[in-house]
Each structure stands twice: as structure tokens, then as C-alpha cells.
Amino acid sequence: MERRHFLGYALVAALPTPMLGCGNRHARADQTLQLPQALSQLTDEATVRRIGKAYRNQVPLEADRETLTNRLLEATPAAFVSRSFGKAMLRTLLDLKIRRDFKDGRILVLEGWLLSQTEARQCALYSLVTV
Amino acid sequence: MYIDARTLETNSLIEGDLCIIGAGAAGISLALEWQNTPYRVILLEGGGFDVETAMQELYRGNTTGQRYYPLQSSRLHYFGGTTGHWAGFCATFDPIDFRRRDWVPNSGWPIGREALDPFYARAHPLLDLGPYNYDLRYWLDKDPSLTPLPFDEQMVTHKVWQFSPPTRFGTKYRDAIINAKNIQLYTYANVTRLDTDEQGRHVRQVRVKNLAGKEHTVRATYFVLAGCAIQNARLLLASNHQVPKGLGNDYDKVGRYFMEHLEVTSADLFLTTPASNQLYLWQYFVTKMRAELAIPEKKQEELSILNGTVSLWPKTEDKQPPAMIDTFPDSGEATVRKWELREQHYNKGETPKAAPTQYAMFSLFTRMEQAPNPASRVTLDREQDALGMPRATLHWELTPLEKRSIRTLYDLIGQQAGIAGIGRVRLVDWLRDEQDTSWPETLGAGWHHMGTTRMHHSPKEGVVDANCNVHGIPNLFVAGSSCFPTGGAANPTLTLVALTLRLSDHLKQLLNQPTRTTV
Numbered sequence: 001m002e003r004r005h006f007l008g009y010a011l012v013a014a015l016p017t018p019m020l021g022c023g024n025r026h027a028r029a030d031q032t033l034q035l036p037q038a039l040s041q042l043t044d045e046a047t048v049r050r051i052g053k054a055y056r057n058q059v060p061l062e063a064d065r066e067t068l069t070n071r072l073l074e075a076t077p078a079a080f081v082s083r084s085f086g087k088a089m090l091r092t093l094l095d096l097k098i099r100r101d102f103k104d105g106r107i108l109v110l111e112g113w114l115l116s117q118t119e120a121r122q123c124a125l126y127s128l129v130t131v
Numbered sequence: 132m133y134i135d136a137r138t139l140e141t142n143s144l145i146e147g148d149l150c151i152i153g154a155g156a157a158g159i160s161l162a163l164e165w166q167n168t169p170y171r172v173i174l175l176e177g178g179g180f181d182v183e184t185a186m187q188e189l190y191r192g193n194t195t196g197q198r199y200y201p202l203q204s205s206r207l208h209y210f211g212g213t214t215g216h217w218a219g220f221c222a223t224f225d226p227i228d229f230r231r232r233d234w235v236p237n238s239g240w241p242i243g244r245e246a247l248d249p250f251y252a253r254a255h256p257l258l259d260l261g262p263y264n265y266d267l268r269y270w271l272d273k274d275p276s277l278t279p280l281p282f283d284e285q286m287v288t289h290k291v292w293q294f295s296p297p298t299r300f301g302t303k304y305r306d307a308i309i310n311a312k313n314i315q316l317y318t319y320a321n322v323t324r325l326d327t328d329e330q331g332r333h334v335r336q337v338r339v340k341n342l343a344g345k346e347h348t349v350r351a352t353y354f355v356l357a358g359c360a361i362q363n364a365r366l367l368l369a370s371n372h373q374v375p376k377g378l379g380n381d382y383d384k385v386g387r388y389f390m391e392h393l394e395v396t397s398a399d400l401f402l403t404t405p406a407s408n409q410l411y412l413w414q415y416f417v418t419k420m421r422a423e424l425a426i427p428e429k430k431q432e433e434l435s436i437l438n439g440t441v442s443l444w445p446k447t448e449d450k451q452p453p454a455m456i457d458t459f460p461d462s463g464e465a466t467v468r469k470w471e472l473r474e475q476h477y478n479k480g481e482t483p484k485a486a487p488t489q490y491a492m493f494s495l496f497t498r499m500e501q502a503p504n505p506a507s508r509v510t511l512d513r514e515q516d517a518l519g520m521p522r523a524t525l526h527w528e529l530t531p532l533e534k535r536s537i538r539t540l541y542d543l544i545g546q547q548a549g550i551a552g553i554g555r556v557r558l559v560d561w562l563r564d565e566q567d568t569s570w571p572e573t574l575g576a577g578w579h580h581m582g583t584t585r586m587h588h589s590p591k592e593g594v595v596d597a598n599c600n601v602h603g604i605p606n607l608f609v610a611g612s613s614c615f616p617t618g619g620a621a622n623p624t625l626t627l628v629a630l631t632l633r634l635s636d637h638l639k640q641l642l643n644q645p646t647r648t649t650v
Binding site for chain 2: 038039041042043098099101102103105107111112113115116
């Protein structure tokens with residue numbers, strides 16, 4: 001069995017734009033937020049969903065899209081989610097958050113994977129959005 | 132000189148100055164140190180020059196507790212001993228392995244690492260190793276293509292291994308032993324009993340038997356047990372006709388604290404960009420040196436964990452390799468023949484070429500120290516072997532500390548992989564629940580038998596003292612890894628040879644012989 005590749009952008013791009021009560025800021029960020037960048041290169045979609053579901057079971061207070069999105073965007077300057085900066089800046093910020101999570105010990109084991117809390121939240125969001 | 136003890140007239144008396152019981156790595160290393168001395172050295176080997184089923188059968192015994200390998204195939208009973216099927220892995224024990232650690236009950240050696248350093252250096256040529264240098268920086272400078280994973284060395288460091296070819300002591304040193312004028316090698320000379328004075332404080336002689344029905348007596352000034360951890364303990368316990376508890380066993384320590392290295396695939400490392408694995412690669416007969424991931428001593432102390440290392444095994448499929456304990460042969464002969472076949476292929480140039488050096492997926496394989504546990508032990512069975520000696524039973528027992536140490540090790544590696552941004556670690560299923568202290572049936576070990584006649588200053592806590600002298604019996608010594616109070620993270624062969632060389636120097640001092648002070 002070869003390592004399966006995450007479908008990445010193609011899949012996310014195919015999804016309808018999520019309709020949120022929290023406003024356009026979150027809607028624009030959603031697609032980038034849902035993609036755990038590093039993990040998506042290492043495993044497949046089904047695994048990301050299972051990880052996401054495991055996180056939601058473990059942290060029921062963060063089991064909905066709005067809460068997860070807010071958590072992921074915490075301390076994110078509004079400019080990072082504006083159209084003009086695009087996905088790249090947000091991805092960079094998320095990457096920094098992920099590394100900071102690892103450095104500060106905000107690490108979870110989900111489905112055996114040692115992941116940062118930020119990644120786990122991304123997986124959780126993905127598991128909600130792509131049912 | 133060499134004599135097949137089956138050919139001697141029964142009840143022969145053999146006499147010498149130093150009697151070494153067992154001709155494996157420890158026994159042969161010790162005997163070689165006594166070549167060309169004025170002393171008569173008797174080297175007793177229970178088997179012959181080739182592995183035989185009938186001889187391996189003498190090692191058969193029961194195992195209880197955690198699943199273990201067959202005793203009759205995990206150790207070899209012929210001249211050269213278990214070097215007949217070892218893979219050549221050599222590394223020094225770390226300074227922390229010798230220290231008393233508050234979080235590791237029964238830890239601490241009566242000697243420090245520095246006491247063994249000169250003997251490690253002397254052991255290197257015996258094992259056909261490179262320079263006595265285990266500093267990673269030395270090896271990286273020698274070969275700049277070796278690239279360590281970019282981890283914080285204060286959190287996850289690297290430990291260096293060197294590889295013996297592997298040296299088969301039975302092949303390499305046979306002629307030297309046989310041709311040494313002052314060494315008498317007896318094959319098919321199984322020691323089944325030690326006879327002492329009435330108080331059990333002096334070994335007068337040992338009884339030797341073989342399957343040809345011959346029995347002999349060996350007398351010497353000094354006796355050294357150099358069997359292996361199971362056989363050394365077995366012999367002391369079985370020598371209970373004068374001292375009911377067995378020899379060296381006034382405080383019920385003989386056979387206890389049996390230790391292994393837990394060896395098991397524990398996780399996978401997935402890299403976002405393939406990386407060179409050259410530093411971590413091992414190919415039998417080819418690799419001279421490699422590194423394994425390790426935990427710095429300060430971190431072990433901070434986290435109260437045991438010493439352990441992780442090797443990286445590249446793979447191209449996301450599939451777990453078979454567990455070694457499921458595939459290890461039941462027969463000692465089979466293990467030897469497997470290596471002989473590999474060597475034949477290699478010598479003919481038929482060994483597959485070294486694998487490509489860039490991989491993105493690795494199995495992570497743990498070698499973890501076992502905490503000294505008195506309940507993990509060798510005892511005597513009621514069943515006797517064909518020579519009438521009680522068989523050994525091994526009860527292998529682990530503690531939660533081993534599993535917590537393995538899990539913590541991978542938490543650190545996973546953290547470092549995340550911080551470095553190079554990839555992620557995925558644990559195997561039996562490691563995922565931190566509250567679960569159970570072990571899987573697939574848990575393996577390294578065939579590293581240690582601890583059953585452990586060293587300690589006090590006879591209440593150990594069997595031998597700092598000079599490997601059995602407490603209370605001045606002319607009886609033990610050589611080998613059965614003397615280790617703790618097992619470290621490294622394979623034991625280099626350390627047991629070093630400790631044996633140290634014992635040799637001590638025996639020479641007792642007999643007023645000059646010792647080697649330089650390599």
C-alpha cells in the first residue's frame with residue numbers, strides 16, 4: 001500500500017463556500033484553515049477526518065465549526081484573512097502557530113499521530129466541513 | 132592445547148591455576164589475556180566447535196511472565212558462544228547507566244564509567260572495531276555526508292554505535308587458544324556442579340559431564356563462571372548439595388534482576404521532504420558506524436525515565452515489519468545457519484546493494500533499558516536436562532517504568548520533529564493510551580541477558596563485588612553481563628568484554644602478574 005496523498009487544494013476548492021453566521025472574514029479563512037499543511041502531505045483524507053473526529057470527541061467544547069474557526073484565528077490580524085493577502089500569509093501564520101504549539105508542549109496524540117493543537121483543530125474543522 | 136572431554140577416561144582429574152567455565156565472548160576474551168603467562172589456564176566449553184541440537188537442548192528451559200524467546204535458541208552452546216549468531220552491534224554504556232538514579236530502583240554500579248574506559252579501548256581490537264571514539268562530532272567530521280536530523284541535541288541527541296564485522300570468536304580465536312601452550316581447552320566439558328569446602332566459602336573443584344557419559348573433575352586456584360546470565364545463575368543455584376540455597380546466594384539474589392533490552396517497533400516517522408538516512412543506516416557486514424536517537428542524561432533525569440534509543444529503518448510502504456519474536460527460530464542451529472548463509476551470499480558478492488539514502492518514511496525501533504526488577508528472575512526447574520542438571524526457568528517481568536519511558540521517548544521525538552518542521556511521528560497502537568501499562572505479545576527483546584549475578588558492594592544486594600568476586604567465596608568470580616546491575620541502552624557485548632578484561636587484570640594482580648596498561 002503506497003502512502004496515499006491528500007487531495008489538498010483540489011478537494012478544498014471543490015467544496016461549496018461554507019455559510020457561517022460569523023461573517024465573511026471566517027468564510028474566507030475557512031478553506032486555508034481546514035488544510036493541515038504538513039499532515040496533508042503525509043497521510044490521506046480519511047485519516048485527517050478520523051483525527052478530526054477524535055479531537056472533537058476529546059474536546060467537545062470545540063466540536064463546532066464556529067468555535068474551531070475562532071480558535072484557529074485567535075490572534076490573527078484581520079489583514080491575514082483579507083483577500084489582498086490571500087492564503088499564503090494565513091498558512092504561514094498557521095505554520096508558526098503549529099511550531100509554537102510543539103515548542104510549548106501543546107501536543108496531542110490522535111489516532112497515534114503526535115500533532116500540535118492547531119493541526120488537531122484543523123483536522124476537526126475538516127471533519128465537519130467535509131462529511 | 133585442545134582435548135575433547137568425551138575421549139578422556141571417565142573420572143579424569145584436570146588441574147590448573149585458573150579455570151574458566153564457558154568459552155563465549157567473556158571466556159575466550161579472558162583466556163586470551165592469559166596466553167604466554169606462567170599459569171595453566173583450563174578453558175571448559177560444554178559444546179564442540181559447531182552448533183549441535185543435542186547441546187542446544189541442554190539450554191532448553193521454560194519461560195513465564197512476558198512472552199520470551201526459546202531459551203535453547205537465544206544462546207549458543209558451543210565454542211565461541213553466542214558470538215556465533217550476533218549481529219556485531221557495539222556501543223559503550225553511558226555514564227548515567229553506572230550511577231544511582233532515584234527514579235530507578237536498584238540502580239547504580241559499584242564502579243563508574245571511568246573505571247571501564249581503558250578496558251573499552253582494549254576490547255576494541257578483540258571485536259575488530261574502529262577507533263575508540265563514540266563522539267558523533269568525530270564521525271561527522273570524518274564523513275560530511277552524514278546528516279543528523281535537525282533536532283535540539285539538549286532534548287533528543289544521538290548515540291553512536293560501531294559494528295564488529297561481526298567477529299565470530301569461535302572462528303577467529305580458535306587457533307590462538309588451541310596453540311597457546313599454557314591454555315588447555317576442553318570441549319564437551321559441561322560443568323554441572325561446583326564443589327566447595329564444608330562452609331561453602333571456597334570452591335575446591337568443579338564436576339564436568341558430557342553426553343558420552345564421561346564425568347571429570349577440575350581443580351584450580353581460581354574459578355571464573357563465564358557462561359551467560361542464565362547459565363551462570365543456573366550453575367550457582369544448582370550447586371546446592373552442600374549449601375542448600377546454592378552458592379553466592381545467602382541473600383537470595385542469584386538469578387534475580389534478569390534484564391533484557393526491550394526491542395520493538397514503536398512508531399513511524401513521516402518526513403515532508405525525504406532526507407538522507409546514511410547516518411542511521413545499517414547493512415550487515417558493510418556498515419562500520421551509525422547513530423541512533425537518544426535522550427540526554429539531563430532529560431532522563433528531568434523526566435525520570437530509563438535510558439533508551441531509537442533506530443530508524445527506512446521503508447517505502449506504510450506497513451509494519453513483522454515482530455522479531457514471531458519469527459525468531461526455535462533452534463539454535465537455525466540461527467547460526469541463517470547467518471552463515473548471509474555471509475556466504477555476501478562473500479560471493481550476492482548481497483543486494485545498499486538501499487538509496489533518501490527516504491521519507493521510517494519505522495522507529497526502540498531499544499529500551501529494563502529497570503532492575505528482583506521479580507524478573509532465573510530459577511531452577513524440577514525437570515532435569517540429559518546431564519541430570521536442573522533446567523532453568525526464566526520469568527521475565529517488566530514494570531510500568533519501561534513503557535512510560537518508551538512513550539516519553541517518542542513524545543520527545545515527535546515534539547522535535549514538529550518543532551523542526553520536518554514531519555510527524557505516529558505511534559503504534561499499543562503505545563497510544565498513556566494509562567495502559569500492558570505489553571503486546573509482539574514485544575521483543577535483544578537476546579541480551581544481563582543481571583542475574585549483579586554487582587554490589589554488599590552481599591545483601593548483589594552476588595559479586597566490584598571485582599566480580601562472588602561475595603563470601605574468594606576464589607570464585609563471574610565474567611560477563613550477568614554481573615551488570617543495570618542494562619543501559621547499548622548492546623552488552625562491548626561492555627561485557629571490557630568488564631572481563633578488567634576482571635582479568637584483577638586476577639593477575641591476585642596472582643602477582645603484570646597487567647597491560649596500554650592498548
